[in-house]
Amino acid sequence: xxxxxxxxxxxxxxxxxxxxxxxxxxxxxxxxxxxxxxxxxxxxxxxxxxxxxxxxxxxxxxxxxxxxxxxxxxxxxxxxxxxxxxxxxxxxxxxxxxxxxxxxxxxxxxxxxxxxxxxxxxxxxxxxxxxxxxxxxxxxxxxxxxxxxxxxxxxxxxxxxxxxxxxxxxxxxxxxxxxxxxxxxxxxxxxxxxxxxxxxxxxxxxxxxxxxxxxxxxxxxxxxxxxxxxxxxxxxxxxxxxxxxxxxxxxxxxxxxxxxxxxxxxxxxxxxxxxxxxxxxxxxxxxxxxxxxxxxxxxxxxxxxxxxxxxxxxxxxxxxxxxxxxxxxxxxxxxxxxxxxxxxxxxxxxxxxxxxxxxxxxxxxxxxxxxxxxxxxxxxxxxxxxxxxxxxxx
Ligand SMILES: *Cc1c(COP(=O)(O)O)cnc(C)c1O
Ligand SMILES: [Zn+2]
Numbered sequence: 001x002x003x004x005x006x007x008x009x010x011x012x013x014x015x016x017x018x019x020x021x022x023x024x025x026x027x028x029x030x031x032x033x034x035x036x037x038x039x040x041x042x043x044x045x046x047x048x049x050x051x052x053x054x055x056x057x058x059x060x061x062x063x064x065x066x067x068x069x070x071x072x073x074x075x076x077x078x079x080x081x082x083x084x085x086x087x088x089x090x091x092x093x094x095x096x097x098x099x100x101x102x103x104x105x106x107x108x109x110x111x112x113x114x115x116x117x118x119x120x121x122x123x124x125x126x127x128x129x130x131x132x133x134x135x136x137x138x139x140x141x142x143x144x145x146x147x148x149x150x151x152x153x154x155x156x157x158x159x160x161x162x163x164x165x166x167x168x169x170x171x172x173x174x175x176x177x178x179x180x181x182x183x184x185x186x187x188x189x190x191x192x193x194x195x196x197x198x199x200x201x202x203x204x205x206x207x208x209x210x211x212x213x214x215x216x217x218x219x220x221x222x223x224x225x226x227x228x229x230x231x232x233x234x235x236x237x238x239x240x241x242x243x244x245x246x247x248x249x250x251x252x253x254x255x256x257x258x259x260x261x262x263x264x265x266x267x268x269x270x271x272x273x274x275x276x277x278x279x280x281x282x283x284x285x286x287x288x289x290x291x292x293x294x295x296x297x298x299x300x301x302x303x304x305x306x307x308x309x310x311x312x313x314x315x316x317x318x319x320x321x322x323x324x325x326x327x328x329x330x331x332x333x334x335x336x337x338x339x340x341x342x343x344x345x346x347x348x349x350x351x352x353x354x355x356x357x358x359x360x361x362x363x364x365x366x367x368x369x370x371x372x373x374x375x376x377x378x379x380x381x382x383x384x385x386x387x388x389x390x391x392x393x394x
Contacts, residue, residue, distance in 0.1 A: 001055050003198060004031040006298055014055060017114060017188060019181065019196050027295060028198045029237070030055055037245040047102050047206045053241055054106060054202050062108040062138045066101035067206055069093040071214045071356070076328045078355075081344050085354045087219070088331055089211060092362030096158060099231060099360050100130035102207065103200030107191075108134040110199040116191035118143055120184055122169075122176035123194075124227065124286050125155030126361055131193050132162035143183075143190065145169050145176040152286055152334070152366035172281065174292045177228075195230025196294045204231055208238025211356055218248040221349055223340035224358035226256040226265055226299055226310070227288035231360065233298035236306060253352070254308035256299055257343040259283030259336075263312045265296050269303065284315045284369055287336035287361060313342040319373055321345065322363070332363030 003012040007026025012018055020027060032053065040052035046067035051058040070090045078086030091099035108131075111119050118141035121127045128144040128151075135142035142164040146156070150172070159166055169176045177194065184192035193200060212218055218239065226232055232254055242248050258266050262281035267273070276296035281289050293299070303310055313321075318335050321342035325331045340357035349355060363370070380390035 001033060001036070002031050003028045015114070017191070019185070019192055026297065027196055029298070030198050030202050032241065037241070040245055047105050047203050050206050050209050053209075053245070054206075055199055056106055056109045056113065060109060060112065061105060062112060062134055063105045064095040064101065064133070064137060066094050066105050067210065069210070071211060072329070072331065074329050077324060077341065081348070083344070083349065083352065083355050086344075087354075087356045088325070088329070088359045089207060089356055090331065090333075090359045091207070092333060092337070092359060096126075096130045096133045097154075097362035097365055098126040098130060099204060099207065099358070100126045101134075103195070103203040103230070103234070104130040104134045104193065106203035107131075107193045107197055107200040108138055111140070111191040111193070112138060114191060117141060117189045118191070119193050120180050120190050121145070121193045122173060122180040123151070123155075123159075124173050124289060125151045125365065126287060127194065128164060128166070129155045129158035129162075129365075132159045132164035135164070136162045141165065143167070143180075145180045147171060147173045147176055150286055150289065153368055154365040173290055177292070177294065194294065195228045201230050201234035201237070204234035205238030205241065207358065208235045209242055212239075212242050212248050215354065217354075218242075218250055219252050219354040219356045220352040221253045221255060221308075221355045222358065223255040223257060223343060223349075223355065225285070225288050225336045225339040225360060226258050227290045227293065227336070229256065229265060229293045229295040229299035231358070232256045232302050233295050235358070236302035251306060252356075254302045254306040255340075255343065255349070256303055256308070256310040257339040258310070258312050259285050259288055259318065259339065260312045260314045262289050262291060264291055265293060265299050266310045266312050268296060269300060269310055283318075285318055285335035285339060286366070287334060288339070309347075311343055311347050313339055313346055317342040317346060319369075322370075325359075326363065331359065333359040334361040334363050334365045335369055337361050337363075
């Protein structure tokens with residue numbers, strides 16, 4: 001395997017620490033060898049089951065049994081949306097409660113192979129929660145930059161309890177991202193684990209493999225939220241590789257969803273622009289509150305190559321979809337993770353009987369968002385009559 005520039009195709013050896021191309025500045029990806037696709041043998045469960053298609057040595061993996069998450073059929077919401085098989089790939093079942101763990105196991109394994117003394121990231125929450133846990137498991141320093149006052153309580157608690165060094169930046173995610181990138185480029189011992197890191201995306205591509213293996217075929221459509229857009233890029237790469245290995249015979253359409261107040265990629269695709277940026281991204285779905293997504297070129301390619309689509313949903317539509325999933329399917333996902341269901345309800349999907357929505361993170365990450373939009377709790381005296389009255393059964 002080698003590192004290849006996504007923009008100009010320049011190639012760099014796998015063991016060189018480099019985050020963007022030094023010729024054109026674009027992001028990199030890991031390119032596999034033709035022989036890697038020759039009857040790869042999978043064994044075990046989770047991300048490292050797919051070791052033959054991953055960089056890094058499974059024997060040295062820093063792992064917490066990530067991946068192998070459930071693919072749950074939505075029996076109630078699916079038919080109502082006119083989709084005969086609607087599934088939720090529930091990434092909240094990962095060790096720290098989001099899909100970030102798939103990437104982090106490969107990223108941390110890489111950091112150890114490189115002899116890094118610290119790992120670092122800018123984070124809207126889940127990356128820091130995941131990186132802090134994996135760094136703790138390995139016993140190396142974790143440095144986290146967060147945008148001031150914009151990180152969900154559960155995610156912040158995770159980074160704190162795992163012992164990360166947390167710095168709040170007086171700015172938004174995009175400021176934190178720029179700073180941590182500069183820090184790791186200047187200090188070679190600090191290894192950057194944002195989704196600009198192509199090794200992390202290799203771990204995340206295993207979601208595609210699992211979906212195909214669980215279904216026994218390729219779905220028609222995959223819908224997921226886009227923030228920095230590493231995940232849509234990674235998953236698309238995964239499907240392409242599974243086809244190249246002869247394990248599926250076609251590819252799904254990829255649909256990327258953004259919040260109305262933070263939709264740089266949707267705007268870029270609509271206007272066919274060569275830039276991708278919104279100045280002050282706003283949405284209650286903090287995981288996708290990103291104005292300058294580092295992987296936007298990869299995401300645009302994934303949507304266009306797959307014949308997919310993209311679109312926006314409002315915060316109200318996100319909250320409604322979150323409730324819908326919780327109340328009708330029994331699945332509590334965080335706001336960003338409800339965006340795909342909100343998209344399907346709003347825009348529909350044509351010619352698709354098997355649709356997979358990626359529920360990127362667990363609902364308990366962000367309980368405040370639910371409490372904020374809920375009615376006040378009813379109260380009762382500790383007597384049966386008072387209880388009956390409270391329940392309206394007096
Ligand atoms: C990180 C994250 C996203 C966005 O993923 P990208 O790869 O940045 O597009 C969406 N939802 C949740 C819950 C996340 O943690
Ligand atoms: Zn380049």
